[in-house]
Amino acid sequence: MTTAFLYDGTAMLGRHLQRIRHAPAILVMTQTMPIVFLLFFGYVFGSALAMPGADYRAFLVPGMLVATAANGIMTGMFTAAQDSHRGVMDRFRTLPMTRAAVPLGQAAADIVTTAAGLVPLLLVGLAMGWRIEGGALEAAGAFGLLLLFRFAATWVGILFGLVSRSEEAAGQLGGATFMLPLLSNAYIPTAGFPGWVRVLAEWNPISAVATAVRDLFGNAPVPGGSSWPVAHPVAGSLAWCAVLLTVCVPLAVRRYTTGGR
Amino acid sequence: MRYGAFMTSTYTVLSEGLEKRYGSGDQMVHALRGLDLAVEEGTVCGLLGPNGAGKTTAVRVLTTLLRPDAGSARVAGHDVLTEAPAVRRRIGVTGQYASVDGDLTGRENLRLFARLLRLPRSHADELLDRFGLTAAADRTARTYSGGMRRRLDLAASLLTRPAVLFLDEPTTGLDPHSRSAIWDAVRELTRQGTTVLLTTQYLEEADQLADSVVLIDGGRAAHRGTPAELKAQTGSYAEVVVAEDAALHAAAVVLDQLTGAEPTLDPDRRAVGVVTLDQALTLPRIVRELDASGVPIVDATLRPPTLDEAFLRLTGGRELVA
Numbered sequence: 261m262t263t264a265f266l267y268d269g270t271a272m273l274g275r276h277l278q279r280i281r282h283a284p285a286i287l288v289m290t291q292t293m294p295i296v297f298l299l300f301f302g303y304v305f306g307s308a309l310a311m312p313g314a315d316y317r318a319f320l321v322p323g324m325l326v327a328t329a330a331n332g333i334m335t336g337m338f339t340a341a342q343d344s345h346r347g348v349m350d351r352f353r354t355l356p357m358t359r360a361a362v363p364l365g366q367a368a369a370d371i372v373t374t375a376a377g378l379v380p381l382l383l384v385g386l387a388m389g390w391r392i393e394g395g396a397l398e399a400a401g402a403f404g405l406l407l408l409f410r411f412a413a414t415w416v417g418i419l420f421g422l423v424s425r426s427e428e429a430a431g432q433l434g435g436a437t438f439m440l441p442l443l444s445n446a447y448i449p450t451a452g453f454p455g456w457v458r459v460l461a462e463w464n465p466i467s468a469v470a471t472a473v474r475d476l477f478g479n480a481p482v483p484g485g486s487s488w489p490v491a492h493p494v495a496g497s498l499a500w501c502a503v504l505l506t507v508c509v510p511l512a513v514r515r516y517t518t519g520g521r
Numbered sequence: 522m523r524y525g526a527f528m529t530s531t532y533t534v535l536s537e538g539l540e541k542r543y544g545s546g547d548q549m550v551h552a553l554r555g556l557d558l559a560v561e562e563g564t565v566c567g568l569l570g571p572n573g574a575g576k577t578t579a580v581r582v583l584t585t586l587l588r589p590d591a592g593s594a595r596v597a598g599h600d601v602l603t604e605a606p607a608v609r610r611r612i613g614v615t616g617q618y619a620s621v622d623g624d625l626t627g628r629e630n631l632r633l634f635a636r637l638l639r640l641p642r643s644h645a646d647e648l649l650d651r652f653g654l655t656a657a658a659d660r661t662a663r664t665y666s667g668g669m670r671r672r673l674d675l676a677a678s679l680l681t682r683p684a685v686l687f688l689d690e691p692t693t694g695l696d697p698h699s700r701s702a703i704w705d706a707v708r709e710l711t712r713q714g715t716t717v718l719l720t721t722q723y724l725e726e727a728d729q730l731a732d733s734v735v736l737i738d739g740g741r742a743a744h745r746g747t748p749a750e751l752k753a754q755t756g757s758y759a760e761v762v763v764a765e766d767a768a769l770h771a772a773a774v775v776l777d778q779l780t781g782a783e784p785t786l787d788p789d790r791r792a793v794g795v796v797t798l799d800q801a802l803t804l805p806r807i808v809r810e811l812d813a814s815g816v817p818i819v820d821a822t823l824r825p826p827t828l829d830e831a832f833l834r835l836t837g838g839r840e841l842v843a
């Protein structure tokens with residue numbers, strides 16, 4: 261049973277990687293966007309902040325890595341909606357395969373492409389003056405956390421993609437998720453946010469993960485007087501990922517299993 | 522008894538009282554209203570009906586894609602509701618709309634499905650060859666023509682040798698060449714003992730392929746029989762086009778004598794048409810008789826009635842539930 265599941269999941273992983281190979285434009289676009297944002301925030305917006313430019317860029321690069329990981333919601337949503345509204349799902353549903361392998365393969369393929377996409381983003385970050393200032397083990401932990409968060413975000417996206425009415429609806433809602441990092445400390449510290457917006461931003465999972473990644477890379481200290489997930493960023497991030505995965509994976513798998521019946 | 526008079530193991534597809542509604546309130550569509558089907562092992566059953574009759578819904582219920590609101594069905598010895606995985610192991614499905622991944626090549630599609638079925642890759646390549654897709658195998662499926670896409674779909678359904686093959690409007694919108702390629706594939710399969718349930722809007726297709734035909738209208742079986750019985754009841758439609766206006770009437774007289782039915786005239790096209798139930802009436806005979814009477818004809822056809830014409834006859838002139 262488990263081996264069948266892994267076998268089918270690997271087959272579906274292969275499917276998604278092949279699709280990307282045939283239509284690389286989407287991947288190129290989703291990878292270029294964060295780089296454009298990084299340069300724009302780093303050199304245009306950043307100049308208006310009180311923080312010195314170089315410090316801000318060291319703060320921004322880990323934030324942008326996390327914001328990019330959060331884009332997994334958008335990508336996951338779009339891919340799942342596409343799949344579930346196209347005929348090929350009928351084929352999978354009439355094959356004697358483990359249905360949960362379909363979303364699993366999608367999430368696994370996403371991790372592969374995300375890991376590859378980190379490289380150019382990191383190179384631009386390095387060129388902007390960002391450095392890993394902590395230990396190697398902590399840095400490895402930061403990368404692990406980024407991928408784990410991406411994985412969780414993708415499952416959130418898969419769930420929403422499956423319940424969306426159409427590919428277009430998923431595209432619109434997915435597009436709106438670019439707002440999520442704006443409501444967090446990914447781009448700018450939340451200290452200056454007005455009252456309730458600040459509370460909201462500090463409870464945003466992206467804030468916890470961004471703080472943890474900055475901490476692990478040794479780029480910025482944990483800000484004092486924050487919400488629990490931000491004050492204990494690594495534990496907070498892991499807790500957020502656990503919550504998102506425990507809620508979304510079973511629901512998404514269930515939706516795939518019973519979908520359309 | 523659950524399956525009433527059909528209770529026997531020789532039926533590979535058996536359904537009783539299938540009901541399916543879509544939506545609710547004002548928007549509610551009653552797609553299936555107690556559909557009973559019984560397809561004997563190794564035969565081809567044609568589900569014939571106009572758009573919206575419920576053909577696709579029936580196929581989706583029988584292939585475990587859709588849960589009926591009421592009724593039960595067994596396919597290849599297993600209940601579609603309680604033993605769906607066992608049913609899936611024994612069926613092949615080619616839906617009305619392409620069920621392949623347009624973003625993958627033909628070869629990648631078949632290899633993926635083969636892998637999910639634990640079959641060797643070589644098997645996928647053999648099928649590409651068999652369906653004449655080798656040359657296009659490495660292009661993404663979205664670039665395929667309608668006929669190629671259909672063949673790829675059919676190939677995907679035949680990776681395993683399914684006990685039952687479901688084909689939902691396999692040739693709708695295809696050119697004659699692609700159509701006959703699909704027909705040949707179906708005939709080849711039935712020779713090997715596969716049971717086939719196909720839906721179609723074409724009487725001719727049912728006549729060509731099916732051993733039994735179920736006319737489906739408004740979600741229930743309106744008529745059952747063999748294609749021959751169907752033809753005997755619906756007859757054929759003969760039409761001749763004459764060379765000059767003056768010959769129109771003479772042609773009508775000859776056709777009246779031949780068929781005993783009243784011909785209808787279409788002066789604009791200089792055409793005379795008549796419905797005939799006489800199976801012995803052949804096109805050469807019509808032409809000979811007209812010639813003998815000195816009627817100058819430029820065209821003559823003898824074709825099966827259209828689905829609408831057949832429905833009108835079989836359902837006693839009742840309006841189609843379109």
Ligand SMILES: Nc1ncnc2c1ncn2[C@@H]1O[C@H](COP(=O)(O)OP(=O)(O)O)[C@@H](O)[C@H]1O
Nearest residue numbers: 543544550552571572573574575576577578579
């Ligand atoms: N998903 C759906 N939602 C609402 N109505 C549907 C749906 N699918 C089919 N129908 C309706 O059910 C009826 C039967 O449809 P269908 O089974 O597709 O017929 P056919 O395949 O014979 O054309 C039609 O009136 C159609 O509009």
Ligand SMILES: [Mg+2]
Nearest residue numbers: 576577617690
């Ligand atoms: Mg249909």
